[in-house]
Amino acid sequence: MRLIDAQKILQDYFGYADFRSGQKELLSLISEGKNTLGIMPTGGGKSLCYQIPGILLDGTAIIISPLISLMKDQVDSLHTLGVKATYINSSLTSEEYNERMRLLSEGYYDLIYVAPERFDSPFFLTTINKLQISFIAFDEAHCISQWGHDFRPSYRSIIDTINQLTQIPFRLALTATATQEVIEDIQRLLSIDDQSVVNTGFYRDNLHFHVVKGQNKQDFLINYISQHRQESGIIYAPTRKLVESIHAKLIKEGFRAAYYHAGLAEDVRRNEQNRFINDQVEIMVATNAFGMGIDKSNVRYVIHYSLPMNIEAYYQEAGRAGRDGEVSNCILLFSGQDSHLQSFLIEQSELDEEMKALEYKKLRAMINYCHTDKCLPCYILDYFGEKNPYHDCGHCTNCTDQSEKVDRTRDAQMVLSCVMRMEQRFGATLTAKVLKGSKDKKIKQFELDQLSTYGLMKERTEKQITEFIHFLVAEGYLSTGSDRFPILQLTQKAADVLKNKEQVWMRQTEIQQVAETDFDPE
Numbered sequence: 001m002r003l004i005d006a007q008k009i010l011q012d013y014f015g016y017a018d019f020r021s022g023q024k025e026l027l028s029l030i031s032e033g034k035n036t037l038g039i040m041p042t043g044g045g046k047s048l049c050y051q052i053p054g055i056l057l058d059g060t061a062i063i064i065s066p067l068i069s070l071m072k073d074q075v076d077s078l079h080t081l082g083v084k085a086t087y088i089n090s091s092l093t094s095e096e097y098n099e100r101m102r103l104l105s106e107g108y109y110d111l112i113y114v115a116p117e118r119f120d121s122p123f124f125l126t127t128i129n130k131l132q133i134s135f136i137a138f139d140e141a142h143c144i145s146q147w148g149h150d151f152r153p154s155y156r157s158i159i160d161t162i163n164q165l166t167q168i169p170f171r172l173a174l175t176a177t178a179t180q181e182v183i184e185d186i187q188r189l190l191s192i193d194d195q196s197v198v199n200t201g202f203y204r205d206n207l208h209f210h211v212v213k214g215q216n217k218q219d220f221l222i223n224y225i226s227q228h229r230q231e232s233g234i235i236y237a238p239t240r241k242l243v244e245s246i247h248a249k250l251i252k253e254g255f256r257a258a259y260y261h262a263g264l265a266e267d268v269r270r271n272e273q274n275r276f277i278n279d280q281v282e283i284m285v286a287t288n289a290f291g292m293g294i295d296k297s298n299v300r301y302v303i304h305y306s307l308p309m310n311i312e313a314y315y316q317e318a319g320r321a322g323r324d325g326e327v328s329n330c331i332l333l334f335s336g337q338d339s340h341l342q343s344f345l346i347e348q349s350e351l352d353e354e355m356k357a358l359e360y361k362k363l364r365a366m367i368n369y370c371h372t373d374k375c376l377p378c379y380i381l382d383y384f385g386e387k388n389p390y391h392d393c394g395h396c397t398n399c400t401d402q403s404e405k406v407d408r409t410r411d412a413q414m415v416l417s418c419v420m421r422m423e424q425r426f427g428a429t430l431t432a433k434v435l436k437g438s439k440d441k442k443i444k445q446f447e448l449d450q451l452s453t454y455g456l457m458k459e460r461t462e463k464q465i466t467e468f469i470h471f472l473v474a475e476g477y478l479s480t481g482s483d484r485f486p487i488l489q490l491t492q493k494a495a496d497v498l499k500n501k502e503q504v505w506m507r508q509t510e511i512q513q514v515a516e517t518d519f520d521p522e
């Protein structure tokens with residue numbers, strides 16, 4: 001495969017003038033037959049990186065994708081371009097299945113899309129073992145890694161199966177979300193060397209990030225969508241019940257909205273999804289079951305009604321906005337209680353203790369995102385360990401907040417010395433109780449009312465103190481271990497604050513929001 005031919009296909013079949021950043025580099029590695037990993041943002045144009053080689057290279061390309069809806073959409077659009085492509089999954093009738101398998105065995109297709117489970121079928125394996133396979137692509141490759149936020153064991157087991165084929169084809173892995181751990185895991189599992197990783201970074205400057213705190217969520221939501229009536233947007237809610245009640249509320253208020261969650265029958269889900277994709281309704285209210293593989297380019301906003309599980313999930317869901325490159329808003333509505341549901345879900349999960357600890361650590365980073373004063377996309381890039389070549393983004397909540405910063409060094413010293421006197425053995429809740437001077441029985445039990453810091457902040461509410469502690473964690477004055485019940489620990493920065501070597505500044509709005517939160521009816 002020559003790049004010049006790839007360019008021609010790009011223009012003749014797909015009608016695009018030039019490759020986007022990363023596409024050419026990936027295609028060049030693929031043309032050399034190397035195992036390759038591509039990390040590009042959602043909407044970055046990953047699909048073309050396997051579609052073009054699929055068309056150009058001899059043999060059939062196998063595209064493994066966890067999503068049935070994506071397969072169908074892509075195959076439909078490839079058909080309109082005259083490409084010989086198909087998909088094989090559980091939605092087919094037996095006639096369709098037999099016919100496609102027959103054509104597959106004859107080498108008719110340039111590309112076939114399959115779900116990971118297909119590799120469990122001996123008939124499928126025998127068929128592809130006799131076939132000339134051009135390459136195998138792993139779409140959403142982070143699902144391979146148990147460090148990824150969407151690990152699928154069936155994805156992982158394909159690797160062994162492929163290694164048993166008579167002729168082992170080269171692999172192409174593609175993902176939009178990958179932390180360094182996940183990248184290394186994918187490289188190891190698929191034998192991809194460092195020179196064959198193309199990482200365009202995932203910063204998307206058309207996405208404007210906002211965290212909204214201390215406001216009534218429902219009022220904010222209704223107000224926002226009233227002001228953006230003509231625009232398409234997704235509202236993510238954490239539970240099916242909440243999806244249904246928000247949806248009902250929006251309909252009642254006269255908005256055109258669809259809804260989606262895994263508890264709905266498949267035909268209902270498909271119908272709701274289509275109404276949104278075809279612009280019959282502007283709004284989609286959904287759980288995180290919605291969206292993977294959905295190619296809707298004009299989503300102008302993604303609102304999270306509650307805290308997502310971790311930054312990976314958040315960035316992926318928020319990233320469904322603005323795939324067309326136009327300015328779009330990613331808004332997270334946060335209230336302190338949000339984390340309880342996520343902790344509960346981790347606790348209920350079947351993960352082992354080590355994995356649970358990891359999930360808690362990730363959740364904590366997500367909570368810190370809501371408390372930080374830093375530029376929000378910079379925080380996200382830091383989280384992913386990506387070098388940040390950008391200055392502050394200039395449009396997120398924190399960059400646009402003009403409010404004055406207030407010196408909270410004194411308050412910080414009270415909290416930090418309280419943590420020290422509690423021997424760094426307790427979490428934010430109990431620390432706040434001590435500072436408040438609460439009569440909670442745990443305080444008596446551990447004799448914390450004997451400490452000199454007991455009641456030191458009694459004029460504040462417990463909630464205000466807790467929020468302030470979270471702020472100190474987000475800003476790195478305190479750290480928390482990875483445990484179900486995070487224990488507060490002092491950092492070097494804390495030592496500097498206690499010695500009056502460093503001051504702690506907090507935005508005025510931040511303080512007001514904490515105060516307002518107390519009157520939040522939720």
Ligand code: ADP
Pocket residue numbers: 016017018019020023040041042043044045046047048295297323
């Ligand atoms: P991803 O899978 O990375 O999320 P897609 O492959 O779905 O992204 O591409 C997103 C959109 O960008 C699609 O509409 C696609 O047709 C378009 N696109 C891809 N490559 C190019 C290009 N080189 N020039 C213009 N548009 C492109």
